[in-house]
Amino acid sequence: MTTVTNPVITVRPLRESDIEAADEVAWCALEDVGRRYGFSLGERDAARKAFARSRIRHLGATDPEGAVVAEHDGAVVGIGLGLRRGSLWFLSLLAVREDLQNAGVGRRLLEATLDHGRDCASGMICASPDPKALRRYGRAGFALHAGYESVGVADRSELPAGLGVRDGDWDRDADLVDDLITERRGAPYGPDLGWCREQGIRLLVRDGGTRRDRGVVMCHDGHAGTLAAASDEAAARMLWAAIAETPGEVTVGYLVSGQQWAIDVCLAARLPLKLIDSIAVRGMPAPPAPYLPSGIFG
Numbered sequence: 001m002t003t004v005t006n007p008v009i010t011v012r013p014l015r016e017s018d019i020e021a022a023d024e025v026a027w028c029a030l031e032d033v034g035r036r037y038g039f040s041l042g043e044r045d046a047a048r049k050a051f052a053r054s055r056i057r058h059l060g061a062t063d064p065e066g067a068v069v070a071e072h073d074g075a076v077v078g079i080g081l082g083l084r085r086g087s088l089w090f091l092s093l094l095a096v097r098e099d100l101q102n103a104g105v106g107r108r109l110l111e112a113t114l115d116h117g118r119d120c121a122s123g124m125i126c127a128s129p130d131p132k133a134l135r136r137y138g139r140a141g142f143a144l145h146a147g148y149e150s151v152g153v154a155d156r157s158e159l160p161a162g163l164g165v166r167d168g169d170w171d172r173d174a175d176l177v178d179d180l181i182t183e184r185r186g187a188p189y190g191p192d193l194g195w196c197r198e199q200g201i202r203l204l205v206r207d208g209g210t211r212r213d214r215g216v217v218m219c220h221d222g223h224a225g226t227l228a229a230a231s232d233e234a235a236a237r238m239l240w241a242a243i244a245e246t247p248g249e250v251t252v253g254y255l256v257s258g259q260q261w262a263i264d265v266c267l268a269a270r271l272p273l274k275l276i277d278s279i280a281v282r283g284m285p286a287p288p289a290p291y292l293p294s295g296i297f298g
């Protein structure tokens with residue numbers, strides 16, 4: 001692809017009319033990273049497009065100050081989506097059209113989304129393996145924690161009996177979900193829980209006898225996570241349950257070094273580990289644990 005030299009690029013707030021084009025830019029940029037670094041985003045059908053666009057629309061509504069696009073020649077060529085929940089800032093999306101990458105656009109988009117979280121005590125990013133992304137995040141003061149992604153069809157022969165996990169109820173269990181998420185990452189999902197519910201994301205819950213025996217996990221489209229639990233033992237049960245309830249291929253991401261309980265479950269389920277993900281954090285000593293974040297909401 002030819003590279004545009006000295007392009008005039010404006011960074012401005014996201015508008016409703018930008019959503020389709022911004023989603024297209026993000027999909028193509030991430031698909032290209034997948035080709036180069038050995039992962040696949042899979043098929044993009046109408047349902048996945050609707051999901052991705054609804055995510056942009058949702059964050060544009062909850063965090064308009066953190067939602068920006070880059071425009072060049074009247075076309076959307078980049079997007080940045082940052083959200084603020086409590087005193088946590090999270091980067092949900094950052095992408096630049098391939099022929100305009102490496103010219104400082106990503107930096108401008110990232111700075112704009114970071115500005116939205118300027119008062120936040122902590123920040124987190126679920127990063128792609130693109131070295132340009134890792135450089136941007138590292139230079140913005142984030143500590144980079146390398147992690148595995150695990151994708152495959154699980155062997156259930158070591159699935160523990162009696163996991164004590166039930167289907168969650170988005171109404172009845174909302175407090176439990178947000179309590180556990182807040183305990184782990186310091187901020188609730190808040191309005192993002194409603195979006196997860198609207199998308200038909202499945203919720204699994206363990207509300208065991210003691211506080212330490214509680215956990216929640218969300219399952220969608222073959223992905224296991226967000227997962228939050230009060231102890232490693234409860235977290236491992238939740239991950240097993242999510243794996244057991246996912247037919248076909250399952251993806252478990254962001255398995256950084258402090259999440260040995262999750263790495264152990266993936267190995268017991270004979271799922272392969274590939275060093276591909278990173279979690280970038282600032283204002284916290286390490287990524288939250290036991291916790292598996294979602295790339296969308298943290």
Ligand SMILES: CC(C)(COP(=O)(O)OP(=O)(O)OC[C@H]1O[C@@H](n2cnc3c(N)ncnc32)[C@H](O)[C@@H]1OP(=O)(O)O)[C@@H](O)C(=O)NCCC(=O)NCCS
Nearest residue numbers: 029095096101102103104105106107127128130131132133
């Ligand atoms: C990540 C991304 C958004 C960054 O946007 P960008 O416009 O390319 O970024 P910038 O030009 O502002 O910065 C790129 C930096 O990487 C550096 N860089 C370029 N190639 C590099 C390489 N192979 N290894 C390490 N650093 C590299 C550049 O020198 C620049 O750093 P500097 O400004 O300090 O010199 C963009 O490249 C992209 O869309 N990538 C694909 C999608 C993706 O992975 N998004 C991140 C999701 S978490």
